[in-house]
Amino acid sequence: MLKVLKSLPIAASLFAASFWACSDTENPQDAGVWEDEPAIAGLESSSSLLEIESSDSEVPASSSLYWASSSSVTLESSSSYTQGIHIPENKGCVPEYTFVHMVSSKPSPAAKNPAKMAKPSAEPVKEASYAATMMEEEKYGVLSTFVEKRIEVLEKQGVAHDSAWIQAAEELLRELGLDTLLDEHPKFTVSHLEYTLYFLYKDKSVASTLNPELIEDFADGKLEPGNYCINNLDYQLLDDLPFDFMPLGCAYGTDQIAEPAAIMRNIWRKCSAMPYCDGESIKDTVAIGDAHFICTIDSNSMKMPSWLTLEMTGAEKGGHLCTEDFTNIEVQEERYLNRYVCYKGKWRTMTNTDDFPAEYFFNPDINYGTFTDPRDGHVYKTTEYNGQTWLAQDIDYYDENDTLFTEYSLCGKNASDTPNKVEDRSYCDGGSRFYMEETAKKACPEGWRLPTKSEWPEKSTIPTENEAVASLFSKNSSANHASDAYGLSLRTMAYIDPYGWHDLTSAYNYFWLGDGGYAMNSSYYIHHYDTIDYRERGQFIPVRCVKE
Secondary structure (H helix, E strand, O other): OOOOOOOHHHHHHHHHHHHHHHOOOOOHHHHOEEOOOOOOOOOOOOOEOOEOOOOOOOOOOOOOEEEEOOOOEEOOOOOOOOOOOOOOOOOOOOOOOEEEEOOOOOOOHHHHOHHHOOOOOOOOOOOOOHHHHHHHHOOOOHHHHHHHHHHHHHHHOOOOHHHHHHHHHHHHHHHHOOHHHHHHOOOOOHHHHHHHHHHHHEOOOOOOOEOHHHHHHHHHOOOOHHHHOOOOOOHHHHHHOHHHHOOOOOOOOOHHHHHHHHHHHHHHHHHOOOOOOOHHHOOOEEEEOOEEEEEEEEOOOOOEEEEEEHHHHOOEEOOEEOOOOOOEEEEEEOOEEEEEEEEOOEEEEOOOOOOOOHHHHOOOOOOOEEEEOOOOOOEEEEEEEOOEEEEOOOOOOOOOOOHHHHHHEEEHHHOOOOOOOHHHOOOOOOOOEEEOHHHHOOOOOOOEEOOOOOOOOOEEOOOOOOOOHHHHEOOOOOOOOOOOOOOOOEOOEOEEOOOOOOEOOOOOEEEEOOOOOEEEEOOOEEEEEOOOOOOOOOOEEOOOOEEO
C-alpha cells in the first residue's frame, strides 16, 4: 500500500489548487460548477449500499507530482443553510489523467468549501469539541444535510445558527455512538466522516442527498435504531467497505481506511448495546449471538482499542475456540474443507507452521532414535531411511561467534529480520532454522553431513514408482496423502528469500544437498535444482543431516 496522503484535507487543497490552474474557466464559480478533487476519487452518486464497485489499480506517486483529472461536479441545493451534498464522482485511478504540478497557493475558504458560503462566520465556542471541528472543516455538505431539520427546530427555540449547528452535531455523534470515539481522537478527518455517513445513509432514489426519513427522524435530536443501525452488515467485513467508497485515488494513507472502519465499528457497537472499547476495558469480552468479541488494540485501526471478533483475531474458527495447542480442526469454507491447528491462542493453517516445534510433526507410530549434538547439547530425533540414519527434523545449530551463522541463518519466526536482530540470535525453539548455502555446509555436526543427490534421488508418484513421495511427509503437514511411513516427518515449508518474498506457507519442502543445489519436495515429486538465486544473494533453506 502506498502511504502518500497522510492528511487528506492538506492534500485536497493542493489538488484543488492544481485543478484551478488547469481549468478552462478562470473562476470555476462563474461557470456554475465546483472544481473538486476527482483525482482522489469519491462516490458514484447513484450507487447504493449493496451495489458498490472498486478499483484496485495503483500508480506510483511522486513526492512532487500527482495524476489528476479535470472533470467537475455540478452543485445541488437542498436547504437554506447549505448548497447540498456534493460528494465528488468516484473515478478511482482516473484513466484519462492530466499531468499536474502541485502549487503552493491555496484557494479561498469559500472556493474550497462552497457549502459554507451561506453560513455566517462561526461564533466563539466556549469549549472546543469535535462538533465545532465538523462545522469548520465540513467539505461536502453531508453533515449540514443530516442536521438541517434539527437546526430548524433549535433556531425556532431561539438558538443562534452556529450554536444550533454544533449542538445538533453533538447530538448526532451521541446518537450514532461516535461521541467518545471522536472526542478521544480529535484528529479524525471530517471528510472521512462525511464519506462514511453518506455511504451508509444516502438516499438510494435521489442523488446527492441523505435518506429523508432519517433527516426527519433526527429533528428532535434522537434517532430510532431501525433508521440508522447497520447491524445487517457483517462486522468482520466492515474494514473492507472503505475501499469501495473512500476517495483513495492511486495513493493513500492507512488512516484513510482505518478511520472510516472505526466509525462504522462504533455505530455497529452502539446498535448492539456493546460498551465503548477503551484502554480500561482491554481484554474484556462480550457475546453477540454466536459471535464472540474482545476489546483489544487493533493494529489495523491506527493502533487504537477496538472490538474485534475472535474470528478476526484468529482465536476462533468455524465456532471452534483455540484453547489447547496442537488441536486440529477441519472447517468447511465455501467449496473447500480446510484444516487448522491451534497454536499459542490462534488457529493456523496447516501451511503456516514454520515456527512450530519439531515435536508437532513426529509420527507417534515410529520408534525414533536420538542424537545429542556435542557442540551445544541440542537433542534431535533420528530415523532409518534407505539403510541410512537421518535426522528426523531440520537442524537448528547456531554459533554466535561465527558471522556465517549470525548474518546468514535465521528462524522462520524471525523471517523479516535479515540479518537477525540481536535479541533473536538464539535457537529457533524447535522450529526450523534457515541457512544460506555456505552456512549450510557448516551446520551438520562432526560425523554427519548434507545428503547427496544419489541419497535423495529425484522421484515422482507416477505408477512405475514403487513408493509415493507423500510417505516422506509428516501427517501434520499440508502434504496430500502424507503417511510419514519412515519417520522423516518432512514439513511443508520452503525457503526464505533475502529480498522479502518468503515462501513459508507452501505445500513444498526444501533442504540443501551436499553435492550442490537443493531438493524441492512435494507430495507428488522430488526435484533437484542447481541454480540457487539468479539475483546473486541466494536463499535461506533448511538443513537435513545424514549420518556418515
